Amino acid sequence: MEAIGAPAKMTKQSAARQQVLELIDRLGVGTAIPSERQLSVDLGVSRLTVRAALDDLAREGYLVRRRGSGTYVQQPKISQQLTMTSFSEDMRRRGMAASSKTLSLTRQLAGPRLGRFLNVSPGDDVVVVKRLRLADGVSMAIETLHIPANVVPGVEPRDLEGSFYELLRTRYGVEISTATQTIEPTVTNEEESAALGVPLHSPAFLFERTSRDASSRTLEFVHSIYRGDRYQIVSELTPS
């Protein structure tokens, strides 16, 4: 049986974590927190315990470490609702400037797997676009778009510097009607870490989305890696 009604029992690390979280709330974004040595004295725990708590909080995006400078309170994460808004639209609504940088644009045969995702023949051409999504100039996500080539004839890398959904609408007269999205937690690989400017194996969201027009034609299969230190999903739940 457990210590019901007994005095509070918390591990030292979770107590240290709690106290640092409260410190973060008081200090506000951009402020340096005290040194590990100082915190160890203030909180009455070992430096090892302080470091473990700070490591966790940095991984979770509450703190950011700047080499040779110190540890700072990080900006709150961007809270993303699960809607069909495009990244560009979404950032605009937050008063941030959205931009995209096309890293590569190639054509390839769909093959069996991609063919199935896009509902095209394995021998059909697919346009594959890798692009970086930025908010106020900061890399937020790296995205790989797969589009049946006949949906976007003549598309060029610079066409993808803005909103893809807007491009579909204005240039190709195509409107996305429904989409299925899966979300998984992952960690960044070398390519993603380099592109996003985060340490190797940083927590990230993996979004995969398949979008269709009103007649159920598949328009895109997108695979995106969103920085976990800058992004979260928020939803309001009501009874089902």
Added chain:
Amino acid sequence: MEAIGAPAKMTKQSAARQQVLELIDRLGVGTAIPSERQLSVDLGVSRLTVRAALDDLAREGYLVRRRGSGTYVQQPKISQQLTMTSFSEDMRRRGMAASSKTLSLTRQLAGPRLGRFLNVSPGDDVVVVKRLRLADGVSMAIETLHIPANVVPGVEPRDLEGSFYELLRTRYGVEISTATQTIEPTVTNEEESAALGVPLHSPAFLFERTSRDASSRTLEFVHSIYRGDRYQIVSELTPS
């Protein structure tokens, strides 16, 4: 400018990944995949490339490695819709037996941070419950419930072996009406890894949920870590 219209350009690793994914689709759950040596010959790439692709696919939950035995195709992930269904209800609907194991139940003072989350005074008592959520006997998540003590007078660890929402309803006459949930990607720490039986720093979802009754009284603040190798979120999106 990029290689538009040129022959397919994929890195060796992404080509190897694609081919292993297709192999996984053909082989089916529980089947052993060929050795790294064999795959290296079959795919015409180095063992290093094969290993990197398999590492990624194991981290993403497509494959599972069994020490001294080999690498197997993993079961598909449990696809979770974002609704207010309880874990117990949700697993039942999938034909899986849901159970919970209470790891600890303590009382503590709310303090400023938890007090704010629960909308109680910092000096009020809070019941803190750590429990493991299992599906068909397999650990899926570790959850920390924080409940204002006056919501659940006399609660004991064994009361939390089933659905907490059912307990609230049947024993305390309290019904959850709305909830706010945030989701972030994270990696498991030592305690979570041990409890869930996954390697240290495995990708995981961090869910935080605050639930209220119809009169906006806060009933719980829950912090849960869900295994990323066994869990994904699926949503159908429609234009906003």
